[in-house]
Amino acid sequence: MVRGRRDAAPVLWHRKHDHRRCFEDALARAVSLCRRCGARLTAIRRRVLEVVWQGHRPLGAYEILETLRAERAGVAPPTVYRALDFLLGHGLVHRIESLNAFVGCSDPGSSHGGQFLICRTCGTAAELNDRRIALAIEGCSSESGFHVHHATIEVSGLCPNCQQSDAKVANA
Amino acid sequence: MVRGRRDAAPVLWHRKHDHRRCFEDALARAVSLCRRCGARLTAIRRRVLEVVWQGHRPLGAYEILETLRAERAGVAPPTVYRALDFLLGHGLVHRIESLNAFVGCSDPGSSHGGQFLICRTCGTAAELNDRRIALAIEGCSSESGFHVHHATIEVSGLCPNCQQSDAKVANA
DNA sequence: CACGAATTGATATGTTATAACATTGCTCAT
DNA sequence: ATGAGCAATGTTATAACATATCAATTCGTG
16 A cells, blocks of 8 residues: 655656656556556546646646636536546546645556645645655554555645745845 | 654554543643733634544534534634634644544644544544654655645544454454 | 446535625723 | 724625536447
8 A cells, every 4th residue: 555666756846847748648648548447538538637737737626627618518517526536546647635636647557645745836746656755654654553545645835946936036 | 844753653542542631631732822922712712622622533614613503603604714724823723634624733832744644434533743754755855856844644544443343344 | 229337418506615894802002 | 091903703795616416428238
């Protein structure tokens, strides 16, 4: 449970990153993952996944809804929530509890709780998946006799870019 | 930031625990803490704190509201939310993001993010405050150049009691 | 093609949280 | 004492997030 796989996370802010590329990769992985397990990545589900990925920050369900409504009439909240449930169930997106928002999973296919660094200035969220954190939590929990099912880890703070911006403002 | 102070957490489930006593202690600490920093622990705020502590599991704002309404007429949501904001601001309660609920802080006065073990069967939440977890998160974050402000850590699973109950059911 | 199951549409409603402004009541300088 | 200033609370309305329910449609399969 709560298996971390990478120690060095490919954090969003480390380098300029090709948004289109990362999004297309995610979509391709989703398609192949669904094909393998016989799940139906229908048009709506696929579109919701695209919208979530293109936002590249956690999006609220009603933000997604607005985007869909601009494309086709008559989309209602249940449509979005059902698509999100599907995507959550297949590990293609994560829910950010502290924001009531959703974000694409950067490592679908591997079973893992999400670990997120969320910038409270620019709103971007980087998915971390660090074994040390998972192990620390698993360790403490089992010392208390607690059996872990899922760990929600959401760290709020300042991303590197926004720290710089802050400094500039302070110096001005 | 996110300083853990104890390594061995006094987890709720370790022993039978005197509910009245723990609640009275919490209230006494709150009173003295507010006196020291000049904050006004008014009747409403105090009552909300009592209700939250007596629940001894995370309570939703509207659950608290119902309790208050049974005692005095005309209490509305803002009343509860304002009291909760005050209590959150002074570190007397924590918000559980994954439940949209509130729980008394077992260690007010020390600055700390909350770490919670939440049983998905009985609903109780035990506050942990483990340095190892805090350090792991601080470490990973700073490796990514991220400056931590607040860490939300909410672990869902089975408490010792409910693991036993499950086993009994399975054997029956 | 017809069947059953999964998906989506449509409407209504439940749940959580805050905005906005009026009122009360306390403190403190005069 | 007294009233200006401010913090707290009351009151109403509404925003934001989420789900229940049932009808209609679509899709894969025999």
